[in-house]
Amino acid sequence: SDPALAELLNSRIRDVPDYPKPGVLFKDIAPLLADAEAFAALTQALADRAKALGATKVVGLEARGFVLAAPAAFAAGLGFVPIRKAGKLPGEVFGKSYDLEYGSATLEVQCDAFSPGERVLVVDDVLATGGTIAASLDLLRQAGAQLAGVVVLMELGFLPGRERLAGHLDGAPLETL
Ligand code: PRP
Incomplete structure (x- = not known):
């Protein structure tokens, strides 16, 4: 840090x-x-982490994650992949539902987003309860991507997001800028 x-x-x-x-x-x-x-400075820091962690793609989580992840991917010389809310991506998708404070939501990624052996850096703005990132990591595993790491701009330390993600990281780092 x-x-x-x-x-x-x-x-x-x-x-x-x-x-x-x-x-x-x-x-x-x-x-x-x-x-x-x-x-x-934020974009460069994310790009530096993508390169240091050996990522081959940068994944952004809708919507604010897109704004951070896409320029970081460009700055690192890498491609960008979106994880979107349900019903926004064409073709075959993997989906994962997760609980919200009231009700639930579903995230999706395109089935052909990754080639075999790809390592992804996941970028989002906020880690709060961890539901969004946990669902995203499950999706990425389904899509055959290896996790290089997760980097968020900020973490709400009074919520147990980090603990919730512990079982989803496969040993990859979770970093907060
Ligand atoms: C916010 C934020 C994270 C998520 C964090 O997204 O951008 O993605 O919540 O919360 P969690 O850790 O409790 O899952 P939101 O769903 O508001 O979407 P937006 O970026 O499209 O506004």
Whole structure:
């Protein structure tokens, strides 16, 4: 971890109280994305991790994960693969449902997204309960991809997301910028 980078990124994340509902403190990354210096530093850090971990593809989780993962893939000279909410990807897909606070959601990835032996870095903005990333890691295993690692911009340390992911990582690192 890089304390100077963490400080820069933290300084560009805005806390919005009571959004999207009362009692929730929303972490708004819009100021970070709008700041050329901070966005470039974030993109470069993600690209550096992709290369250091030997990834051959960068996977982004809809929707904010796309905004971080796609430029990182470009900067690392790698391809990008989206994991999307149900019904958005054409052709054959693998799907995985997971529980939300109220109800459930399904994530999908295209069956032909990966060639044999590919190593993927998974990128998202926030690790909260871990449900989104856990489902994504199950999908990637189904699709035949090897996990190089997971990197998130931020982790809500008061939630047990990291513990929830422990059984899904196959020894790959889970890193927070
Ligand atoms: C948010 C966030 C993560 C996820 C984290 O996505 O971008 O993907 O929740 O929560 P979890 O660890 O409890 O699963 P959201 O579903 O709001 O989608 P968006 O990026 O499309 O706004």
